[in-house]
Amino acid sequence: MATHFYTASSLDGFIATDDHSLDWLLSQDIDQDGPMAYQGFERGIGALAMGASTYEWVMRHEHGAWGYAQPTWVFTHRDLERPEVGDVRFVQGEVAAAHATMIDAAADKDVWVVGGGELAGQFADAGLLDEVWVQFAPLTLGSGAPLLPRALALELLEVARNRSFLCGRYRVVKDGDFRA
Ligand SMILES: NC(=O)c1ccc[n+]([C@@H]2O[C@H](COP(=O)([O-])OP(=O)(O)OC[C@H]3O[C@@H](n4cnc5c(N)ncnc54)[C@H](OP(=O)(O)O)[C@@H]3O)[C@@H](O)[C@H]2O)c1
Known part of the structure; x- marks a missing residue:
């Protein structure tokens, strides 16, 4: 279980983006059944974690409907709807x-840290993050919400192209002597 x-x-x-837009992402071409795509990944997931901004984005985007079947832990200091x-x-x-x-609830499945990057960093700080999967879209934003604001050593496990995306799967190296 990972x-x-x-x-x-x-x-x-x-x-x-700085104002939490994902329009730049949702307009990209991807094969949802293709390599490292969401559909295949999500089938192995038994519990989710996300930060407050990500949760608020999902709630705005889905107009209050909840799209996840798995139990979801939302990290927040506020009383959110x-x-x-x-x-x-x-x-x-x-x-x-x-x-x-989360591990208990996920049973024999894995845990997905949905985002943001700082929350994923907190899991890495605690030694609890095993893998990082990134689909890189073909553009730069210049600023925005950071991917993973930590110094971590990663081992590349898998790489694929899915239409517009360059996809990488990495193992978090927990016991190396990596120095940033
Ligand atoms: N490109 C993608 O595939 C993708 C994936 C995921 C997310 N996103 C987007 O990326 C953006 C991420 O936003 P973000 O960087 O602000 O990160 P975030 O993790 O979504 O939200 C950060 C907020 O979560 C709360 N939080 C984090 N850790 C906490 C803890 N340990 N205890 C209590 N509360 C905690 C705090 O909010 P409060 O103190 O205000 O409660 C913090 O300001 C969002 O716009 C999201 O939609 C994109």
């Missing part, structure tokens, strides 16, 4: 305690 950060990014390492259906659990503070309950 914990993955699976996301799309601009080539210069941003996963959303809940979807009408869906298993959403608001938590705050250290990620390790919540991660233990």
Whole structure:
């Protein structure tokens, strides 16, 4: 059982614009059944974690409907609106305690850290992030929400092209002597 950060990014390492737009991403060409695409990845996922901005984006984008069947832990310090259906659990503070309950809930499946990058960094800080999957879109944004604002050593496990996207899957090297 593993914990993955699976996301799309601009080539210069941003996963959303400064004003949290993903229009640049949603307009790209991708084969949803193709290599490293969401459909195949999501089948192996038993629990989700996301930060407040990501949750708010999903709620805005889906107009309050909840698109995930798996239980989802939302990290926030605020009292955010809940979807009408869906298993959403608001938590705050250290990620390790919540991660233990995610692992239990996921049973034999994996955990997906949806984003943002700083939350994925908190899982990495706690030694709980196993893999990073990135679909790089063919553009730069110049600024925005960072992909993964940490110094981490990664081992490239898999690479693929999916239409417009350059896709990489990496293992987080936890015991190396990497220095940034
Ligand atoms: N390109 C993609 O595939 C992709 C994937 C995922 C997300 N995104 C987008 O990327 C952007 C990410 O936004 P973001 O960088 O602001 O990150 P985020 O993780 O979505 O949200 C950050 C917020 O989460 C809360 N938070 C984080 N860690 C916490 C903790 N340990 N305890 C309690 N609260 C915690 C804080 O909000 P409060 O203190 O205000 O509660 C913090 O300001 C969003 O626009 C999202 O839609 C893109």
